[in-house]
Amino acid sequence: MLSPVLVLAAVAVGLVPVAAGLATARWPCRSPGAAIMLWQAMGLGWGVAGIGTLAALGADPGGPGVAAGAFTALDKAVRDVAGEARSPGIVALMRLLCLGASAALLVLLCWVLIASTGAMLRDRRRQRALLSLLAHGDPKVPGALVVDHPAAAAYCVPGLRSRIVISAGALDLLDQAELAAVLAHERAHLRERHDLVLLPFTALARAFPWSVLVQRSYASVALLVEMLADDHAARQRPARELVTALIRVGAAGTPGTPAGTLAVADEDAAMGDSGVSARVERLLTPSPGLSVPARVLVCGAAAALVVVPAALLVMPL
Amino acid sequence: MDVLWESETQLTVRQVGSKLTDRDLAHTTVMTVLDRLAKKGFARRERDGRAWLYRAAASREAYVTELMLFALDQTGDRSAALASFARRVSGNEARVLRRALETGGDPARS
Numbered sequence: 511m512l513s514p515v516l517v518l519a520a521v522a523v524g525l526v527p528v529a530a531g532l533a534t535a536r537w538p539c540r541s542p543g544a545a546i547m548l549w550q551a552m553g554l555g556w557g558v559a560g561i562g563t564l565a566a567l568g569a570d571p572g573g574p575g576v577a578a579g580a581f582t583a584l585d586k587a588v589r590d591v592a593g594e595a596r597s598p599g600i601v602a603l604m605r606l607l608c609l610g611a612s613a614a615l616l617v618l619l620c621w622v623l624i625a626s627t628g629a630m631l632r633d634r635r636r637q638r639a640l641l642s643l644l645a646h647g648d649p650k651v652p653g654a655l656v657v658d659h660p661a662a663a664a665y666c667v668p669g670l671r672s673r674i675v676i677s678a679g680a681l682d683l684l685d686q687a688e689l690a691a692v693l694a695h696e697r698a699h700l701r702e703r704h705d706l707v708l709l710p711f712t713a714l715a716r717a718f719p720w721s722v723l724v725q726r727s728y729a730s731v732a733l734l735v736e737m738l739a740d741d742h743a744a745r746q747r748p749a750r751e752l753v754t755a756l757i758r759v760g761a762a763g764t765p766g767t768p769a770g771t772l773a774v775a776d777e778d779a780a781m782g783d784s785g786v787s788a789r790v791e792r793l794l795t796p797s798p799g800l801s802v803p804a805r806v807l808v809c810g811a812a813a814a815l816v817v818v819p820a821a822l823l824v825m826p827l
Numbered sequence: 828m829d830v831l832w833e834s835e836t837q838l839t840v841r842q843v844g845s846k847l848t849d850r851d852l853a854h855t856t857v858m859t860v861l862d863r864l865a866k867k868g869f870a871r872r873e874r875d876g877r878a879w880l881y882r883a884a885a886s887r888e889a890y891v892t893e894l895m896l897f898a899l900d901q902t903g904d905r906s907a908a909l910a911s912f913a914r915r916v917s918g919n920e921a922r923v924l925r926r927a928l929e930t931g932g933d934p935a936r937s
Contacts (some may be wrong), residue, residue: 564866633897637894637897639867639869640890640893640894641894642892643869643890644887644894646882657891657893657894657895659891659892659894660893661895663898663911663912664911664912664913665898665911665912668853675898677895677898690910695912696912752900755912755913756912756913757921757924757925759912760921761920761921761924761925769902786913786920786924787920787924790924807930813909
C-alpha cells in the first residue's frame, strides 16, 4: 500500500508543473468558470498536501493515520523530555522538526489570508469614505458613482455596501451603449462576489512576490474572473459594445503622460500582458465552451484535489 | 466638505452652517458632521476659545488623485479592494486591437 507521505508529497510537488501548465493552457478561456474552480481546488489541495506531507513525515508510524500519528509523536516527545527526563533520540528530534515546519506552514498560510483580508477591508473603507465625499451620481450611468477626473477608469468596490465607480474621463470617452456594457460587467463582479474568488490568490501573490509561479497563477485567475464578467455582460448586451469599451478604456492614455514613441516603447516592456487582447479576441470570435465530459473531468479533478489530501490527513490507515 | 474645500480660511461650525443655505440644517447636525469628518481625518480642527475652527485636511484634488491612483493600479501594491474594468494596454497592443476591430471583428452576437 502507498504510504500517505508519498501520496501527499506527490500531490504537493506534482501540482507545481500542473499550475504552470494551466497558466498557459488555452482551454480556460473557453470555460472560465470551470477553470477558476480548478484553480481554487489546486490552491487548497496544495496547501493541505504541503502541510500534510510535513506532518506525515513527523508523525509516529504507530499512530493510526497522519493526524493521530502526529499527536502521538508530540505526546511521546513531551513525555520523554518532561516525564522521564531523558533527551529524545535523533529520530524523535527530526520528527519534531517536521511537525514544527508543518505547523509553521499552516500558520503562515492562515496569516497571509488574514493579513490580506485586513488590508482589503481597510482599503475598501478608505475608498468608500473618499467616494462619499467626492463622487456624485449621473443620469448617464444609473446606479454608479462618478468621480471628476479626466483619466478613463471604471471599477467596482465590492463588499456589502458595494459601489461602481466611473471616472468623468470614461464618461466622456464611452457612448451610452458602451457604458451600459461596462455597468453590466461590473455588476456581474459584484453579484457573484468575484473579489472573494480572487482573494486567496491575491493573498499568495502579496506573500510571495518573488515566486514567478504564484504571480502567474494570480494573473491567470484575475484574467479568468474578468472573462467570467465579460460573459455575463455579453449575454445582456451585444458583445461588440463591450469590446469597443474595453479597447477605448484600455488604450486611453493617462493625461499628463506625453505619448512619445520612446515612452511607449518603455511602457511595452514594463507593462507585460494586460489580458485585454485575450478578452477582446474571445468576445469577437466566441468559441464553444468545454464539452460535458471535459467539464465532468475538470470537476472530478478539482474534487479529488481537495478530498484526497484531506482524507489522507484525517483517516486512520 | 465642499464648504471647507471652497473656503480659504478656517471656519466655525456656525459659519459652515450659514453657507449651507440651500439645506435647512440644525446647528447640531452640522457640528456632528464636522466632528465625524475630523475624526476620519478629512478635516483638521483647532480650538479657538469655546468654538472649534475647521479646515480641510487636504485639497479636493489630492483626494481625487488618491482615488484615481488606486483605481488605475499605479500604487504598486496589489490589493483585492477593487476590480478594474480594463487594465491599460500598451501602445502596440492598442494599435493591434483597433485594427482587429476594424477588419476582422464580425458584429458578434447581438
